[in-house]
Amino acid sequence: MISPAHTTDPEIVVAPRDASKVSLFRRVLRNPLAVASMGFLAIAVITALFAHFLAPHDPNTAVIQNVLAPPNSENLLGADGAGRDVLSRLIFGAQFSLAGALVALLTSMIIGVSGGLLAGYFGKWIDTAWTWVISLMMALPTIIVLLAARAVVGPSLWLSMLIFGVMLSPAFFRLVYASVTAVRNELYVDAARVSGLGDGRIIAVHILSVVRAPIVIQSAIVGGIALAVQSGLEFLGLGDINVPTWGSMLSDGFTNLYTSPMLILWPALAIGLTLISLTLLANSLRDELERSNAPRKQRRKAKAPAATEAEAPSEIIRHEESGAPDGEVVLEVTNLSVGYPSPDGGLKKVVHDVSLTVRRGEVHGLVGESGSGKTQTAWSILRLLPEGGKIVGGSIHFQGRDLAKVSERDMQKIRGRSIAYIPQEPMSNLDPSFTIGSQLVEPMQIQLGISAKEAKERALSLLARVGIPHPERTFAAYPHEVSGGMAQRVLIAGAISCNPDLLIADEPTTALDVTVQAEVLDLLRDLQKEFRMAVVLVTHNFGVVADLCDRVSVMRLGRIVETGPTEPIFESPRHPYTQELLGAILSEAEPRGPLVTAGNSASPSPKGAVR
Amino acid sequence: MSELLLDVQNVTVEYPGHGFRGNPFRALHSVSVDVHRGECVGLVGESGSGKTTLGRAVLGLAPVTDGQVLFRGEDIAHASRTDRRRLASDIQVVFQDPYTSLNPSLTVEQILSEPLDVRKVPRSESSKRIKDLFDMVRLPADAGNRLPREFSGGQRQRIAIARALALQPALIVCDEPVSALDLSTQARVLELFKDIQEQTQVAYLFVSHDLEVVRHISHRVAVMYRGEIVEFGDGDQVTSRPQHPYTQRLFFAAPVADPKAQARRREERRQLLAAQNA
Structure with missing residues (x-):
């Protein structure tokens, strides 16, 4: 029966607050490389914004007597091959180079992100059309398009960057498209749709939030590429000579490499540092993003075998045998403890002092809810604990050997040959x-x-x-x-x-339909009788235990709380937890019965029929 | 008999086939079911039986190719996006997986206020409503500013139920809402569903693969098999004394948590299969 008392609902205790809620930006600030690169980028951007106030000279004014002048009080970094002030050109170069890269970045972002969102979210013909256009763009050789554009419209920094932005848009499109198609079928998007949210709002709230961080990272990368390609074009002399950029300075420096080698240094340094900063920033953003996902995974893994150290080791309730047990002992587990390293350097035990004996021809059920340690116990018998997990105490005696101590080589011979395993998910195995x-x-x-x-x-x-x-x-x-x-x-x-002596079955029927489950249980029962195997059956389903098991151990928080032959445990469970679990089983609960409404208590089954 | 709320009449759902002129996949064949105000109708079946598809067809998430889905007499099978948005305050959903049905980057309060914001409910009123919802699903009042991942499976399912209740709907489609939960949690969440129904007179279309769950929560039960309803009627009768051969197979296949009773049931199942195959 189900207890009607909800006031002491144990589920209601909410976990402590999550520390990983700190925003991505603030976490990135803790990374020194990211701070340094953001610092440099900030300086470059400020220089670009205030170029008019910072530059001592006009960047395009050529003074004939200053040609290739070395650094002096008038021209702090000297003058270039046309007698223009290098420092001023460097400062204005920041403005035009960065603005050019920004044009390319914004163009590709607007086209790529909106296209990716539309195609990914709405699918159908919008998807087909966009994918065709983007594929076409990816098939075009970018440099040739840029050279052709220059031949047609003349040298223009802005126009060439605009065209380059269009050519770069697949970088954003593919990223956003992939994320959106992955999110589109998430249940929470369906739930939002059922809640009556419009498409615009769903995209803004539920979908953009997923692609936001990857877009930021991609922007840093694409911005760097735009700057590099732009500098390359200018270096080749394909740029507008009236626009001072780092690339054109590079070109000028290269021509005068032998007479004035310092000229090439400054623009090269500016371009190099900007590119390095952008790349490092993108990397550290990505690292932080991955790190913020990682602890969650760890937590969940650690949560599955959530056992608490604090739990006092209560007495294990043992039910008496009806007669002397017969058959040789195949598996004897004594005081087994399993632990995982915890983030604070300690050890988190998930299985505490578990002991069980399985004889030939006997099916021993390990039953409990998620996090009870039943699967961890089974895995440690197989010595297949997930990474980090290890047996920290006790012994597992099987055929005269302690499996807790044998070498991995010997274990490989035992697994599959003498101990066999049936997993929960047949398909993934x-x-x-x-x-x-x-x-x-x-x-x-x-x-x-x-x-x-x-x-x-x-x-x-x-x-x-x-x-x-x-x-x-x-x-x-x-x-x-x-x-x-x-x-x-x-x-x-x-x-x-391989005619095993011991079979470990980990929730062997949980993933199956109930009619198939009944067939597989029948099969397991027949085979177990035929081969006289000892079986350890891990399950959360008391019906499966009742069907198959001779003995059962009920586990809770990594400990066995009650153990004994199956029948007495089902008939007279003594541990409060076993009683609670058996009480939660619905098969003994009353059916709800027909709907009774005021004024009419007749059974309402107007369409009740058997076909 | 209370007011007829949902009347599904001969609904067929076909998914387009893959590739050029691929054969369409027919998930539902002419299915009819009706739900009244304050009633819970259970849909039970195995994987691929079409029970989830029927729920999604009612929600407008599956393509209805034939038949009618009447909600308060109006056919909503092909409702436009605008009509769907209006229907949202009447028909809601609770999904199976409490881990993917809540957006991981929104706080619980944002999740719950979303449907209210769309309807331009004033801030003060919506925060009061959210407080009531927490109360109704028995979550602590300070749960609002936490992220879904800070909650256990049972608690997340309570959040999902609260979201479904936010607009005070007349019908909630529950798609395997307790299948992912532990046994004891499952029992508590089912009790919660029942209590809420008795308080608010909301109707449920309750989809589950588990005959026991359906029997416990449903007034009437429909059994689905290969895209069709094979048996539909009074919950107790369908789940305790099934008439259709498939329902009988389903009934005897589920193991009971009692070794002696299970031994009997196993024997009964063997005899039933022998008789059906004869």
Whole structure:
């Protein structure tokens, strides 16, 4: 029955506040490289904005007696090949070079971002049209287009940067398009649509927020490319000679390289530092963005086996055996503890002092909710703990050896041969690029040392044994060609292929439909009887436990709280947690019954019918 | 009998096939179902049975190629974007996955105020409404300025329920809302659904693969199989004494959490399958 008391709802305790909420900008400020590059960019931008006040001379006024003058009090950095002040040209160069790059950047951003949003969000013909145009642009050689444009319209910094911006727009389009198509089918976008939000608002609130950060990073990169290409064009002398840019200074310096080598230094330095700053800034933004995602993943991983150190080790409730247990002991786990390194350098235990004994021909259920440590226990028996996890205490005795201590080489021989594994997700445990047959045959050849022909015969008979209707066809099929239930049968066939003594089944039916689940449970029961295997079955479903298990251990927060033969635990659970779990099962709850409305209590089933 | 709210009549949904002249995929074949005010109609079926598609068709998220979806007598199967926006205050949704149905970059308050803002509800009124919603779904009042990732699965599902309730809808389509939750959390969230229904007289179209969940929450139950409704009627009757062969298979396939009862059910299932295959 379900308890009606909600006042002490344990779910309501909200987790402590998240520290990673600090904005991206503020986190980037902690990175010294990012601060330095932002500082340089700020100086460059300020110089560009106030060029008129900062420059001592007009950048285009040529004074004939100053040609190639060395640095002096009048011309602090000297004068160039036409007798123009280098410092003034450098300062005005910042203005025009950066403005030119900005024109290209804004053009490509406006075209690319809006195109990507429209094509990605609305799809259909808008998508097709945009993709065609963008592909066409990517097929055009940019430099040739720029040279052709110069031939037609003459040397213009602004026009060439505008055209270059158009040519660069695929960089933004592809980025935004990919992000938007990924987000478009998110459930929260559907929910927003159902909430009555208009398309404009959905794009602004839910979609732009996802692509905003990548756009900023891409801008830094594209801005750098625009500056580099622009300087290149000017260096080749294709620019407007009346516009002072860093590129044209570079060109002038190059012509006078042997007479006045310092001339090339200043524009090269300005271009180089700006490009380096933009690249470093983009990199550190990307790093911060990835870092802000990383702790979340870690947290979730750590959360799955969320066990608390503080939890006092309460007494394990053991139910008495009805008779003396028979059969040899196959697996004996004693006081097993599993821990993961925590961010503060300590160790976070997720399994505490777990002990269990499994005899030949016995199915032992490990049951609990998410985060109870049941899967961690199963993985440590296989020695397949996720990265960082390790066995920190206790022993796992299997066939006279302590699995907690054997070498990885020995473990490889034991896994698959004496201990087999059935995973939760059948599809993700089959390699999509190999046929089912080859994935069954190969382990058998290695583990049993039999020929390919023998292994194939054995695989076919196993496929028939696990109830696959056309073994030959399934043998030759790829994983995507079979259903989830069939894939799980294939994995079961693989698991029993080497006659294991112990089978670890991790939620083997959770991903399956209920009618398929019943078939797979039947199959597991038959095989277990036939091969007299010891089985450790991890599940959250008490129905599966009732169906298959001889003994059961109920786990909570990394500990076993109650253990014993299945029947007494279901009949008279003694631990409050077991009682709560069994109480939450709906099958014993009353059905809701027909809708009763005021004034009419008759059963309303006007269309109730069986077809 | 209370007011007829939703009347789905012979609805067919076809998804266009892949490639040039690819065969369309028919997800629903002429399906009819009706939901009354304050009622919960359960839709149960296995993967690929079309139960989720039917829910999405009602929400306007699946292409209805034939038939009518009548909401208060008006056909909404092909409602325009503007009409849909108007309907949003009447028909709402709670999705299965509480991890992807909430935008991770918005705070809970922003998520809840979004539908209210669209309707130009004044700030003061909307913050009062949000406070009421927290109360209704039993979340602490200070939950508003936190991000969804700070909450557990059950709490996130409560946030999703609060969002659905924000506009005081007449019908909520619940698409497997408790499937991703732990057993004890699941029971509590189901109780919450029931309490809210009794308080507000909202109707539910409750989609689930779990016969027990559906039996617990639904007044009437429709069983779907391969895009069709094979059995529809009183919840207790359909889920305890099923008539259609498929519903019977479904019923006996679900294991009961009692070793002795399960042994009996297993035997019954074997006999049923033998009889059906004979």
